[in-house]
Amino acid sequence: MKDHITIVGNVGADPEFRRLPDGTPVVALRVASTERRYDAKAGAWVDGHTSWYRVSVFRALGEHVAASVRRGQRVVVLGTLAIKRWEAGEKSGTDAEIDALAVGHDLAFGTTVFTGTSRLREEARPVEADAQWAPAGSVEDSADDRVDRPEPVATPF
Structure with a gap:
């Protein structure tokens, strides 16, 4: 069973459109979600930790994301979450990957x-x-x- 997740964050680069060998459209993008909290001592809102997510968007939804979403825009992403370990030579790490079920602009920061x-x-x-x-x-x-x-x-x- 995969976990469902909803994130709100900024798109790190323009979405990358490609087709799988069977012709299925897929769009890849990265979204940065930064925690905001109120610092009572400073009397101001401050940024906390930023989490980066790899987001894959398939079929018609992917085509719509490619036509609608650009770098720097604030989005809401709903999807299934998978945590994947990777290794490349001596380097290794963990990626949080989301298979998107829905993507939209965050209307708290603008209109569409x-x-x-x-x-x-x-x-x-x-x-x-x-x-x-x-x-x-x-x-x-x-x-x-x-x-x-x-x-x-x-x-x-």
Whole structure:
């Protein structure tokens, strides 16, 4: 059984895109996650230890990461964690590797614009919908051709 992990950190270099021998797209990136804590004596926030993670992103998610994520951007990564030992001559070490299940920008540090793929729009479309319907905020949605949609209902707590 693999452990699930969620990390928040900065991308160390632009993602590297390649294809496996069977044609499967895969993107590799490194993410640095730095602990932040409040130092009461200094009266300020300080950086703690930085952990580096190797992240592998496969198939369509990998293609989307390659098109969307750049060096220095803050991201949230959810995936399965594997700790691997390595040796190269006299050197050895341990790597923390994440097989990503989800990757997104950390919106606490900026904004982003989502562009859905045509496959996602088709999956979101209800079977009984007519040809004019598109999910709110999708590429096909504009002020000129919006279809009547019910207003969201507030749920009292």
